[in-house]
Amino acid sequence: MDQENQVLNDDYDDIESDTGKVFERIYSQPFLIKRRNTTSQIAIVGANVCPVESLDYEIAENDLFKQDWRSRKKIQIFQYVLLKWVFALIIGLGTGLVGIFNNIAVENIAGFKLLLTTELMLKHKYYKAFAAYAGCNLGLAAAAAALCAFIAPAAAGSGIPEVKAYLNGVDAHSILAPSTLFVKIFGSVLGVSAGFVVGKEGPMVHTGACIASLIGQGGSRKYHLTWRWLRYFKNDRDRRDLITCGAAAGVAAAFRAPVGGVLFALEEAASWWRSALLWRTFFTTAVVAIVLRAFIQLCSTGTCGLFGKGGLIMYDVSAAKVTYSAPDILAVILLGIIGGIFGSLYNYLVDKVLRTYSIINERGATIKILLVITISLLTSICSYGLPWLATCIPCPADVSASCPNTDVSGNYKSFQCPSGRYNDLASLFLNTNDDAIRNLLSTSTVNEFHISSLLIFFVAVYCLGIITYGIAIPSGLFIPVILAGACYGRLVGRLFEPISKLDVGLFALLGAASFLGGTMRMTVSLCVILLELTNDLLLLPLVMLVLLISKTVGDIFNKGVYDQIVKLKGLPYMEAHAEPYMKHIVARDVVSGPLITFSGVEKVGNILHALRTTGHNGFPVIDEPPFSDAPELCGLVLRSHLLVLLKGKIFSRDRVLAGDKVLHRFSEFDFAKAGSGKGIKLEDLDVQEEDMDIYVDLHHITNASPYTVVETMSLAKAAVLFRQLGLRHMCVVPKSQGRPPIVGILTRHDFMPEHVLGLYPHIRLRK
Numbered sequence: 001m002d003q004e005n006q007v008l009n010d011d012y013d014d015i016e017s018d019t020g021k022v023f024e025r026i027y028s029q030p031f032l033i034k035r036r037n038t039t040s041q042i043a044i045v046g047a048n049v050c051p052v053e054s055l056d057y058e059i060a061e062n063d064l065f066k067q068d069w070r071s072r073k074k075i076q077i078f079q080y081v082l083l084k085w086v087f088a089l090i091i092g093l094g095t096g097l098v099g100i101f102n103n104i105a106v107e108n109i110a111g112f113k114l115l116l117t118t119e120l121m122l123k124h125k126y127y128k129a130f131a132a133y134a135g136c137n138l139g140l141a142a143a144a145a146a147l148c149a150f151i152a153p154a155a156a157g158s159g160i161p162e163v164k165a166y167l168n169g170v171d172a173h174s175i176l177a178p179s180t181l182f183v184k185i186f187g188s189v190l191g192v193s194a195g196f197v198v199g200k201e202g203p204m205v206h207t208g209a210c211i212a213s214l215i216g217q218g219g220s221r222k223y224h225l226t227w228r229w230l231r232y233f234k235n236d237r238d239r240r241d242l243i244t245c246g247a248a249a250g251v252a253a254a255f256r257a258p259v260g261g262v263l264f265a266l267e268e269a270a271s272w273w274r275s276a277l278l279w280r281t282f283f284t285t286a287v288v289a290i291v292l293r294a295f296i297q298l299c300s301t302g303t304c305g306l307f308g309k310g311g312l313i314m315y316d317v318s319a320a321k322v323t324y325s326a327p328d329i330l331a332v333i334l335l336g337i338i339g340g341i342f343g344s345l346y347n348y349l350v351d352k353v354l355r356t357y358s359i360i361n362e363r364g365a366t367i368k369i370l371l372v373i374t375i376s377l378l379t380s381i382c383s384y385g386l387p388w389l390a391t392c393i394p395c396p397a398d399v400s401a402s403c404p405n406t407d408v409s410g411n412y413k414s415f416q417c418p419s420g421r422y423n424d425l426a427s428l429f430l431n432t433n434d435d436a437i438r439n440l441l442s443t444s445t446v447n448e449f450h451i452s453s454l455l456i457f458f459v460a461v462y463c464l465g466i467i468t469y470g471i472a473i474p475s476g477l478f479i480p481v482i483l484a485g486a487c488y489g490r491l492v493g494r495l496f497e498p499i500s501k502l503d504v505g506l507f508a509l510l511g512a513a514s515f516l517g518g519t520m521r522m523t524v525s526l527c528v529i530l531l532e533l534t535n536d537l538l539l540l541p542l543v544m545l546v547l548l549i550s551k552t553v554g555d556i557f558n559k560g561v562y563d564q565i566v567k568l569k570g571l572p573y574m575e576a577h578a579e580p581y582m583k584h585i586v587a588r589d590v591v592s593g594p595l596i597t598f599s600g601v602e603k604v605g606n607i608l609h610a611l612r613t614t615g616h617n618g619f620p621v622i623d624e625p626p627f628s629d630a631p632e633l634c635g636l637v638l639r640s641h642l643l644v645l646l647k648g649k650i651f652s653r654d655r656v657l658a659g660d661k662v663l664h665r666f667s668e669f670d671f672a673k674a675g676s677g678k679g680i681k682l683e684d685l686d687v688q689e690e691d692m693d694i695y696v697d698l699h700h701i702t703n704a705s706p707y708t709v710v711e712t713m714s715l716a717k718a719a720v721l722f723r724q725l726g727l728r729h730m731c732v733v734p735k736s737q738g739r740p741p742i743v744g745i746l747t748r749h750d751f752m753p754e755h756v757l758g759l760y761p762h763i764r765l766r767k
Contacts, residue, residue: 114431197464248265
């Protein structure tokens with residue numbers, strides 16, 4: 001076997017042989033270090049060595065693949081296409097039903113808690129009311145934390161960064177596992193019902209992706225679900241498309257925004273897109289919309305308990321008259337600037353809090369639960385204690401709703417106020433987050449909230465949203481951001497009231513849009529989601545303007561919150577554009593030795609030794625005389641394919657080609673990617689000592705057309721190609737003849753800034 005002084009750096013599974021260099025790089029990353037069981041792998045969050053795998057989106061055009069496509073009949077191709085649409089339908093139905101369940105559960109659990117608190121308040125049992133309110137919150141929070149800490153730690157947080165990384169080609173451990181789906185659903189219900197300043201909208205995206213991943217596993221031999229048609233989906237490409245549909249369905253189920261869901265998947269989640277995927281994604285979100293509408297009609301009859309019109313969020317502001325003049329445009333510009341500044345500050349503080357919580361959470365499940373309980377107690381104290389600072393306001397005479405309100409939701413909470421008066425801060429704090437937003441966006445209620453109350457609520461929600469995200473519960477960022485943005489938007493509306501024609505409810509909506517743009521840095525999808533949420537197309541120009549301004553201002557300071565979290569988690573995400581310094585480096589500059597290659601007909605012992613001593617997932621195959629006139633690159637063979645071939649034991653005592661034995665013994669589906677944790681492992685092989693010196697022919701399983709780049713190509717150009725083609729391995733070949741046929745292999749690891757700047761620290765200074 002020919003070994004050159006280059007390296008196969010594969011998917012963060014390799015560390016340098018120079019231990020000093022490795023640990024020098026480790027300690028330069030002060031955030032978090034995790035050690036794995038194997039001594040050959042070290043995972044560093046935020047650094048360039050990480051145990052996550054990449055996904056195989058590239059089609060391996062080997063002999064088995066070509067034989068399979070030649071033998072496929074038209075009916076089989078029709079079945080394959082039909083199944084894609086059937087799976088899209090199932091994803092839409094499943095995600096829609098989960099969305100309904102989440103809303104009904106939250107409204108009923110939180111409604112019971114708030115009714116109990118209100119009942120005790122009306123009897124002037126204020127301490128018992130607080131004990132009941134805080135006790136319910138603590139119990140629900142502890143249950144959500146226990147689920148995350150003991151069953152599925154990957155379910156904590158929003159899940160959108162993980163889904164975004166998966167669709168970029170990163171296969172992080174357990175992010176789409178069935179246990180993660182279970183905890184995501186029930187943990188989200190418990191966490192939102194516990195009164196945390198979190199939303200169920202972000203987790204719904206993760207939930208939709210988990211449902212799609214479960215469906216896209218291609219069947220299960222364990223449960224005897226091995227229908228012949230399902231085998232077509234045993235590959236990462238089709239799973240990627242299904243998970244894209246699932247992410248879009250999650251947004252559609254969370255916001256009742258089917259078009260917004262499609263655009264969210266296009267703008268924020270997916271790294272690869274095409275027209276066929278657009279149609280299926282749109283179909284999936286349409287199914288979600290139909291399911292939601294059907295249950296809204298059912299629940300309007302009162303059959304869903306406390307769940308009513310307020311359950312599936314719909315902030316209708318279409319009743320307000322939309323007319324605006326020059327002062328209103330100035331106010332909107334001001335809102336955009338405020339949203340960009342507050343949003344970038346929010347992202348900065350969330351980043352700092354997440355780093356702190358990561359260190360705390362490393363101490364074990366008990367500490368995670370204690371942290372959740374602490375934040376829950378703090379949230380309960382703020383929600384119950386701060387309304388005591390507000391003065392009682394007389395009920396407006398022309399209001400159609402009951403005032404004061406003693407039901408679960410409503411604009412006018414009595415709290416401690418006498419009859420005929422209400423507490424405006426209690427109307428915001430002692431409500432579900434959805435109802436609090438609905439109150440802030442209410443139109444024709446200019447003086448409903450004091451300016452001082454709006455200021456207190458904004459500061460409390462802003463700070464609680466920052467310290468709550470990152471604890472061990474499923475938590476979304478959309479609702480906290482909308483709450484805080486709507487609050488300062490209404491505050492600006494009150495200040496501009498003498499010269500403005502816009503309703504303060506519309507100012508609240510524009511404030512929410514500005515804060516969303518300032519934190520998440522999305523424009524098109526957020527614009528459509530907000531318009532679908534509020535049912536008012538007349539606000540389209542103003543929403544577009546405020547989103548563009550807030551995103552532009554926020555980009556001056558830092559990246560979007562999801563991009564920051566992806567980096568913080570150490571996920572090797574490939575950006576759509578190359579870094580400027582990559583123009584000064586060529587492909588051969590970021591590979592180092594030695595490279596492990598195989599001959600076209602290789603000794604079994606050499607293959608096993610390479611598999612045992614490296615974590616590489618792809619190996620170049622080089623044909624040498626007598627199989628070729630001169631050494632030439634035959635292609636690339638995957639670790640998983642080698643394991644299947646070795647398990648089949650098609651060996652030869654002589655170094656000769658195997659002929660058609662492999663084609664007769666195996667089919668393409670024998671080499672298809674198994675579900676999570678179900679593939680063949682090195683320990684499963686039964687290779688005897690006497691088999692080590694015999695040969696195996698690799699030609700039939702070798703991808704004969706791997707993507708290659710010449711060694712003098714700039715790293716920037718190679719990075720763009722790598723990302724756009726969705727590659728896992730990119731072969732670097734020599735520019736001149738007379739040299740070995742391959743220089744090295746580029747993987748995701750080689751394009752990461754930490755790796756490149758670690759090799760060339762001076763390059764950052766170059767323009």
